[in-house]
Amino acid sequence: MKDLLLIALFAFLGAAAAGLVGLVALRVLRRRSVAVSLAVVAAVAVGAMLAGTMAVAQAMFLSSHDLKVVTTVCAMAAAVSLATALLLGRRVVAGSRALTAATRSFGDGGSFAPPTGAPTAELAALGRELAVTSAKLARSRAREQALDASRRELVAWISHDLRTPLAGLRAMAESLEDGMAEDPARYHRQIRTEVERLSGMVGDLFELSRIQAGALALARARISVYDLVGDAIAGVYPLARELGVRLDGGSVDSVPVEVDGKEMTRVLGNLLINAIRRTPADGTVAVAARRERDEVVLSVTDGCGGIPEEDLPRVFDTGWRGNDARTPPAGAGLGLAIVRGIVEAHDGRAGVRNVPGGCRFEVTLPAALW
Template identity: 75%
Template sequence: MKDLLLIAAFALAGAVSAGLLGAAALRFVRHRSVAVSLTVVAAVTVTAMFAGTLAVAQAMFLSPHDLYVVTTVVAMASVVSLLTALLLGRWVVARSRALTAAARDFGADGDFLAPVGVSTAELADLSRELAATSAKLAESRARERALESSRRELVAWISHDLRTPLAGLRAMSEALEDGVVPDPARYHRRILAEVDRLNVMVGDLFELSRIHAGALTLVPSRMSVYDLVDEALAGADPLARAHGVRLVGGRVDQAPLEVDGKEMTRALANLLVNAIRHTPADGTVAVDAARRDDHVVVSVTDGCGGIPPEDLSRVFDTGWRGTRARTPPAGAGLGLAIVRGIVEAHAGRAEVHNVKGGCRFEVTLPVPTG
């Protein structure tokens, strides 16, 4: 037993000495290739075994011939182990170079990183993660380009929409100043109408800027969806009568909502105004509210004839209004963008679907718990 402990002590001393030297070597090459690190690790293992074996052999007082045989065997095993470690390291490096080459242009505009075929589990996981990140980056870049394009269109459209009434106001005010107007009262009414239109446009721009800046402050309160729909219908009734459109309140389920009444009423009013303006005279605009599990869906159905399928995804975009004509009836194209912003600020979503004879806008809002 004592001899066994002595042998173990000698072996441990040799292995520890080699391990300390190996740790120092690993620290020295920590910024080098993984092949070098693997070779050092293998060398540490082999050296620890070699040192322990020699220490034990010396302690056992082997004959010179036996000591030579043991040393030769251990040396051959060490050489094979080091060569194997070196080849393994070069193999890992070769596999990682493909991933490095693919990731070199990662994030460049228009480039998409596909998963690289590597057999090492860790490198394969890294490849998949980089591919997933690349996909997210591509989606984010696409959204950014779409948003930037929308901003440019909005600036151009709003500039035109503001310039047209301002030019009319200037012409009418100059005509009034020169006294060449046969009916000044008519011009005054036109000026007042243009000022009201400009005021609405500026108000929409201010509301949209608050939404985009994240500065829309909500003051939520508990209210019934019935009261919300009733208030929106009452506000849109004069416009519906002026356009000869029937405004119908359909099925409205009783359900509580935790919303900012002012902002949500504005969102529904924008939907109703949009529906009324795109529904021909003698048409019908219907409002419904149905509870579905833990959500309430408020829908506005019009008689616009439907929206082209390729335009459905753009309906709530800023500045979009389904036509290139920048005429007053078309509006500034901000109303539906405001609807989406207000609804999403309430943790809801706004959608549009084509139905027979028109389209249906749906606002889905969560029902408060408790």
């Protein structure tokens, strides 16, 4: 028993010495290829066994013949281990280089395609994670590009809508100042109308900036959808009567929601004004509300003839007004963007789809508990 313990001790000391040498080698070569590190690890494993054997032999526990046999076995094991380590290292290096090349193209703005046949599970998992990250960044870049395009369009349209009334205001003011106006009262009324329109445009810009900055403070209260729709219809009735458009609110269920009444009335008002202006005279704008499971769906259906399918995804973008809405009274194209912002602030969603003869805007809100 004592001899066995001594053999174990000498073998441990020899193997430990080989292990220390291997640690030093790994530290010195830590910046080299992983193939070199794998070769060092394989050499340490065989060297530890050989060093332990030599230590036991020096302590006279092995004969010279046995030492030669063990040394020969260790040499063969070392050759096979080093060859295996080098082959594995080359595969890992090749996989790492392929992953690096794919990541480089991904960093340059392209899409990431993980290389096939990853040599290790870790590299395969890293490739999958990079593919997911690439998809997220691609969506983010697409949203950023769409937002930039929307902002450029908004600036162009706002500039157009400001230049025209400001030029008119300047001309009327100069006419009044020079005493050249034949009907000063009419000029005063026109100036007031233009100023009110510009004030509404500035108000919409301010409201949209609050929404996009996340600074829209909501005073939620329990209210019936029936009352919301009634208030909104009452607010737009004069415009509908002036343009000869009928308002139909007979399909509104009295279901409760917890919303900011003022902001949600603005949502319905914007949708109704947009629908009334797009519906020809003698047409009908219908408002409906129904409960679907845990949600309340409010819809405004007009008779505009429909929206081109390619424009449907852009309807709620900031500044979008369609191809035939570049002049007053279309506004700055902010009304529907404000609608979406307010609805999303209420944890809801806004959508639009074409129906026979027109289109239907839908606002979906969480239903309040009975």
